[in-house]
Amino acid sequence: METVELRLDEIEDLARSVFERNGCDADNANALARTVTTAERDGSVSHGLIRIPGYVASLRSGKVNGAAVPKIFNRTPAIISANGDNGYAPLAIERGIPKLAKAAKQLGVAVMALTHSHHFAALWPEVEALADHGLVGLACVNYTPAVGPYGSRQPLFGTNPMAFAWSRLNKPPVVFDMATASMAIGDVKIAARDGHAVPSGTCLDKEGNDTTDPNAILDGVLLPFGGHKGSAIALMVELLAAGAIGERFSYEAAEADNGDGGHPRGGEIFLALSPDLLAGRDWQTHSEKFLRKFEAADGARLPGQRRHRMRISDQMRLVNTALLENTHALK
Amino acid sequence: METVELRLDEIEDLARSVFERNGCDADNANALARTVTTAERDGSVSHGLIRIPGYVASLRSGKVNGAAVPKIFNRTPAIISANGDNGYAPLAIERGIPKLAKAAKQLGVAVMALTHSHHFAALWPEVEALADHGLVGLACVNYTPAVGPYGSRQPLFGTNPMAFAWSRLNKPPVVFDMATASMAIGDVKIAARDGHAVPSGTCLDKEGNDTTDPNAILDGVLLPFGGHKGSAIALMVELLAAGAIGERFSYEAAEADNGDGGHPRGGEIFLALSPDLLAGRDWQTHSEKFLRKFEAADGARLPGQRRHRMRISDQMRLVNTALLENTHALK
Numbered sequence: 001m002e003t004v005e006l007r008l009d010e011i012e013d014l015a016r017s018v019f020e021r022n023g024c025d026a027d028n029a030n031a032l033a034r035t036v037t038t039a040e041r042d043g044s045v046s047h048g049l050i051r052i053p054g055y056v057a058s059l060r061s062g063k064v065n066g067a068a069v070p071k072i073f074n075r076t077p078a079i080i081s082a083n084g085d086n087g088y089a090p091l092a093i094e095r096g097i098p099k100l101a102k103a104a105k106q107l108g109v110a111v112m113a114l115t116h117s118h119h120f121a122a123l124w125p126e127v128e129a130l131a132d133h134g135l136v137g138l139a140c141v142n143y144t145p146a147v148g149p150y151g152s153r154q155p156l157f158g159t160n161p162m163a164f165a166w167s168r169l170n171k172p173p174v175v176f177d178m179a180t181a182s183m184a185i186g187d188v189k190i191a192a193r194d195g196h197a198v199p200s201g202t203c204l205d206k207e208g209n210d211t212t213d214p215n216a217i218l219d220g221v222l223l224p225f226g227g228h229k230g231s232a233i234a235l236m237v238e239l240l241a242a243g244a245i246g247e248r249f250s251y252e253a254a255e256a257d258n259g260d261g262g263h264p265r266g267g268e269i270f271l272a273l274s275p276d277l278l279a280g281r282d283w284q285t286h287s288e289k290f291l292r293k294f295e296a297a298d299g300a301r302l303p304g305q306r307r308h309r310m311r312i313s314d315q316m317r318l319v320n321t322a323l324l325e326n327t328h329a330l331k
Numbered sequence: 332m333e334t335v336e337l338r339l340d341e342i343e344d345l346a347r348s349v350f351e352r353n354g355c356d357a358d359n360a361n362a363l364a365r366t367v368t369t370a371e372r373d374g375s376v377s378h379g380l381i382r383i384p385g386y387v388a389s390l391r392s393g394k395v396n397g398a399a400v401p402k403i404f405n406r407t408p409a410i411i412s413a414n415g416d417n418g419y420a421p422l423a424i425e426r427g428i429p430k431l432a433k434a435a436k437q438l439g440v441a442v443m444a445l446t447h448s449h450h451f452a453a454l455w456p457e458v459e460a461l462a463d464h465g466l467v468g469l470a471c472v473n474y475t476p477a478v479g480p481y482g483s484r485q486p487l488f489g490t491n492p493m494a495f496a497w498s499r500l501n502k503p504p505v506v507f508d509m510a511t512a513s514m515a516i517g518d519v520k521i522a523a524r525d526g527h528a529v530p531s532g533t534c535l536d537k538e539g540n541d542t543t544d545p546n547a548i549l550d551g552v553l554l555p556f557g558g559h560k561g562s563a564i565a566l567m568v569e570l571l572a573a574g575a576i577g578e579r580f581s582y583e584a585a586e587a588d589n590g591d592g593g594h595p596r597g598g599e600i601f602l603a604l605s606p607d608l609l610a611g612r613d614w615q616t617h618s619e620k621f622l623r624k625f626e627a628a629d630g631a632r633l634p635g636q637r638r639h640r641m642r643i644s645d646q647m648r649l650v651n652t653a654l655l656e657n658t659h660a661l662k
Contacts, residue, residue: 076608078409079439108410109602111440113609136575152631156624164567166574174570176563226557232507232634233564235625236495239505243497243618244467246610251624269609271440271602277407278444278600279577287574293487293582294566300483303563 004324005316011049012037018052018330022059023066031090035121040317043310046186047122049319049327054120055088056330058262064088064118072096078103078110084117089268092117093126096270101133104272112270113245120263123163124177124304126270131165131173136273139163142241144254144264147181148221150231153208155221158250159185160237165304168291169284172311175304180234182223188214240269335655336647342380343368349383349661353390354397362421366452371648374641377517378453380650380658385451386419387661389593395419395449403427409434409441415448420599423448424457427601432464435603443601444576451594454494455508455635457601462496462504467604470494473572475585475595478512479552481562484539486552489581490516491568496635499622500615503642506635511565513554519545571600 006014016033024032032055039048058064068087072095075081080103082096096112103110123139130137143158163177182202191198192214205211206219224230242249247267248256257264275283294300337345347364355363363386370379389395399418403426406412411434413427427443434441454470461468474489494508513533522529522545529545536542537550555561573580578598579587588595606614625631 076437076439078441079608106407107438108407109440109442110409111604111609136571149625149628149631152628154628154631156628156631164563166567166570174566176560176567178560178563180560225560228634229507229509229511229556230560232495232509235505235634236497236507238621239497239618240467240604243614243621244604244606244609246606246614246617249621251621273442273571273575275575275577277410278442278575283574283577286577287570290569290574290580290582294480297480297483297485297487300480300485300487303559303566 002321003318004321006319006324007316008037008041011040011317011319014324014327015049015052018056018327019059019066021331022056024059025067028066028068028087028091031094032088034094035090035125038125039122040319041311042307044122044124044307046184049323051120052327052330054262056262057260058118061258061260061262063258063260063262068092070095070117072099074099074103078107080110080112082112082114082117084114086116086265087118089114089117089119090121093129097126097129100270100272101130101135104130104135104274105133105276108274108277110272112272114268114270115245115247116265117268118263118265119268122177123161124165124175124307127163127165127177128173128175130270130272131167131175133272134167134274134276136167136275137163137165138271138273139268140237140241141268142238142250142253142266144257145250146185146222147224147234148204149235150224150228153204153206153221156251157181157224157234157238158253159222160234160241160250162233162237166287167284169288172308173304174291174302175307178225180224180230180237182225182230185222188217188222192217241267245269333652334649335652337650337655338647339368339372342371342648342650345655345658346380346383349387349658350390350397352662353387355390356398359397359399359418359422362425363419365425366421366456369456370453371650372642373638375453375455375638377515380654382451383658383661385593387593388591389449392589392591392593394589394591394593399423401426401448403430405430405434409438411441411443413443413445413448415445417447417596418449420445420448420450421452428457428460431601431603432461432466435461435466435605436464436607439605439608441603443603444578445599445601446576446578447596448599449594449596450599453508454492455496455506455638458494458496458508459504459506461601461603462498462506464603465498465605465607467498467606468494468496469602469604470599471568471572472599473569473581473584473597475588476581477516477553478555478565479535480566481555481559484535484537484552487582488512488555488565488569489584490553491565491572491581493564493568497618498615500619503635503639505622505633506638509556511555511561511568513556513561516553519548519553523548572598576600
């Protein structure tokens with residue numbers, strides 16, 4: 001694979017200029033460019049520049065409002081409502097997180113309900129932003145149907161990711177961000193393109209049989225991770241990210257979408273907890289003892305570490321040459 | 332297996348009298364007897380009468396306070412602190428849930444931190460109690476180390492269950508209550524006793540190899556469900572139920588325990604959300620449409636239904652004859 005070396009500020013400038021040329025105002029272009037650059041910075045390239053054509057498609061079709069002005073307000077002292085004004089999620093999230101953190105620090109717990117928004121990015125930067133405030137963060141998003149409930153062949157859940165961040169003393173947080181599908185849909189597509197098998201338990205073919213052929217998912221269904229337990233968690237994500245905040249379930253999001261290739265409108269729920277208030281001020285010292293035991297266990301790895309190692313690298317980032325050319329062409 | 336038919340009030344009377352003869356005051360005996368009877372009522376026999384010897388052992392050893400007076404108070408308007416006074420959890424939970432529900436209905440979200448308590452029961456009745464208030468309930472508990480983080484052979488997590496309840500219109504709630512271990516430790520022990528194999532992926536033997544021999548877990552380690560993703564969720568439960576509320580991590584609970592066979596001291600975290608406040612008053616109608624789609628999917632089953640069918644049965648409950656005799660002998 002041919003690659004080009006870029007500095008992070010070059011990646012951000014490129015992304016910003018593409019968004020500005022495609023209908024974004026400065027605030028939205030900046031927030032989106034930061035989101036793309038954060039992904040490239042941490043080696044999460046599946047959520048970086050490669051998403052730009054999808055963003056652009058929905059700006060050009062008019063499905064997404066590039067000049068969205070998110071409305072952030074308290075419904076109660078513990079509930080922040082973030083209405084995305086039909087724009088992409090990053091600007092609403094950037095503006096909402098400080099209010100969510102403030103409420104959680106005052107009350108010990110708070111929730112942010114993001115609605116009327118298009119979420120096309122990773123969740124880990126969002127929960128990490130809560131950990132940066134010394135809080136515990138949890139976030140869930142639903143998507144369009146791709147995953148069948150355990151026992152069924154009918155796609156009903158999105159890949160429905162859930163992310164969690166735990167703040168540490170003088171260290172990057174413990175963070176996970178995982179699809180509740182057995183595999184991210186992007187990874188299945190890459191396996192199909194490259195002719196690789198997927199593990200047993202990833203999907204069912206159209207007859208409902210387990211298959212390792214990634215092409216079979218085109219007529220079949222992706223499975224939740226972890227059997228009936230993972231399916232229950234995928235269901236919980238669907239109920240929390242849609243039902244609990246009054247946004248679209250995955251099937252509703254698909255029905256309402258214009259099919260431009262960009263992300264449909266949907267919701268996200270954020271939960272922030274303050275262990276300072278729940279447990280008292282020595283909670284981080286107490287928890288570090290446990291986390292050190294975890295790190296000492298042979299073969300165990302705390303989630304999020306690979307991204308954090310990549311983050312502090314002062315190396316240039318490698319960008320696929322064709323991807324870079326395609327991105328420039330969207331300016 | 333020889334069984335005896337009992338009415339639910341007979342089960343409750345028997346349990347109550349055992350608890351009263353073993354150091355419980357009336358309030359604690361009643362709360363524990365209700366907990367045991369609720370499990371038998373719903374066919375969750377692994378959490379019913381079979382647990383009584385464990386309860387009694389810890390009352391007799393003095394580890395658990397049978398006359399505990401839980402202290403329930405607001406730390407903030409959104410945080411309920413429930414200090415169990417070193418007793419069993421049911422009384423503290425019965426008294427705490429109404430305060431938690433009240434806070435969630437006022438603010439949209441609230442948390443209850445249960446500490447200084449011994450939790451030896453199922454979680455689903457506790458989150459169902461929140462669903463009965465029209466709320467979404469989530470609860471997590473940690474235990475003594477039995478489960479190794481993904482990639483490791485060292486037990487560090489408890490079986491760490493997580494339960495979730497979603498309130499429905501004129502129907503029992505959607506409820507799951509699942510160990511984040513691949514299998515509950517009780518089920519592994521039953522497989523060992525009966526000479527049955529366990530599924531591949533349940534545990535590792537002492538050399539760290541996957542095994543289907545349930546006896547191998549005695550020298551080996553139980554695995555989390557669902558590979559690295561399930562392991563991340565088990566870690567989240569450990570951090571929420573212990574670190575976030577300042578109670579003992581599983582390894583600390585084991586170190587501090589007197590080994591009497593009853594449950595060690597530990598914590599539980601409860602989260603309650605009000606979709607009425609988050610989404611508006613039509614949330615249940617909206618969500619019912621999704622749940623009806625789920626129910627219509629061939630082969631899919633909403634979690635909790637088996638218990639709810641058992642619950643409404645007016646049949647007598649079948650109790651193992653030897654278990655019944657053993658229970659009477661503890662009076």
